Amino acid sequence: MPGLAPAKAAELDFASLVRRHQAMVYSIAWHILRDRAVAEELAQDVFLSLHQHLADLESPEHVQFWLRRVASNRALDVARRRQRRPMLSLESVPEPAAMSQAGDPLLGAALRKLVAALPPKPRAIVVLRYQEDLDPAEIARVLDIPVGTVKSQLQRALALLRGKLARSMGEIRI
Amino acid sequence: MNLEDELRSALRRRDPPPDFTARVLKSVAPRSARRPVRPWVGWLGALAASLLLAAGDLGYRHYQGERAKAEVLQAIHIAASKLNVAQKKVQMISHRSNS
Numbered sequence: 001m002p003g004l005a006p007a008k009a010a011e012l013d014f015a016s017l018v019r020r021h022q023a024m025v026y027s028i029a030w031h032i033l034r035d036r037a038v039a040e041e042l043a044q045d046v047f048l049s050l051h052q053h054l055a056d057l058e059s060p061e062h063v064q065f066w067l068r069r070v071a072s073n074r075a076l077d078v079a080r081r082r083q084r085r086p087m088l089s090l091e092s093v094p095e096p097a098a099m100s101q102a103g104d105p106l107l108g109a110a111l112r113k114l115v116a117a118l119p120p121k122p123r124a125i126v127v128l129r130y131q132e133d134l135d136p137a138e139i140a141r142v143l144d145i146p147v148g149t150v151k152s153q154l155q156r157a158l159a160l161l162r163g164k165l166a167r168s169m170g171e172i173r174i
Numbered sequence: 175m176n177l178e179d180e181l182r183s184a185l186r187r188r189d190p191p192p193d194f195t196a197r198v199l200k201s202v203a204p205r206s207a208r209r210p211v212r213p214w215v216g217w218l219g220a221l222a223a224s225l226l227l228a229a230g231d232l233g234y235r236h237y238q239g240e241r242a243k244a245e246v247l248q249a250i251h252i253a254a255s256k257l258n259v260a261q262k263k264v265q266m267i268s269h270r271s272n273s
Contacts, residue, residue: 018198026190044198051202108184130181
């Protein structure tokens with residue numbers, strides 16, 4: 001940014017990075033944790049870390065990858081800590097009462113609950129696959145796990161979700 | 175219905191609260207705005223402390239001098255009054271022997 005002091009330019013760059021990526025970071029935390037306050041706090045911490053590590057990141061793509069990785073792994077850590085005091089299991093989630101067209105808000109809410117009841121790692125994989133539209137290889141890099149693990153856990157998670165939905169819908173083609 | 179499409183729709187990104195950006199920027203502001211301590215501030219503090227110590231020492235020495243002076247005056251006063259008593263006794267004895 002010509003004409004600006006370097007510190008001010010960096011601050012403005014940081015502000016634009018926050019605006020550009022806040023929905024991604026917040027949504028990863030929110031979909032993995034299903035807790036608005038904790039997701040906000042986590043997202044804020046992720047951006048504070050970004051501010052400290054900004055000099056080490058080389059490109060906009062690197063920043064996006066770094067944010068996805070840090071947000072996903074921190075949300076996973078929180079989810080694992082919470083799992084030690086279980087709050088919700090997949091079996092305890094009520095099946096969606098009425099299923100209708102795609103994009104139905106009730107179906108969407110029910111699916112989010114079902115996803116939240118998955119174990120932490122498959123939950124993070126499903127969120128990165130369908131929120132961020134990442135392929136298994138990209139998910140493997142973000143979570144630092146083998147691609148085979150991503151593929152198998154994704155298949156298992158989808159089968160669980162299909163089963164739960166099929167029980168409530170019967171004729172559903174999924 | 176396609177489960178994967180439904181998942182994409184259910185898990186689409188959502189915005190954080192409207193004040194989120196401002197809160198993040200506020201939380202990093204004190205770190206970036208923190209000014210380095212200027213060296214002359216330290217020197218000024220050290221100089222002020224030295225002056226205070228010197229002034230205190232001077233005051234204490236002055237107090238000690240005044241006290242010593244008062245003690246010497248009191249000693250002289252005591253010695254003078256004892257000399258007076260002795261002189262009166264000598265005068266009385268010499269007066270008796272003359273008479």
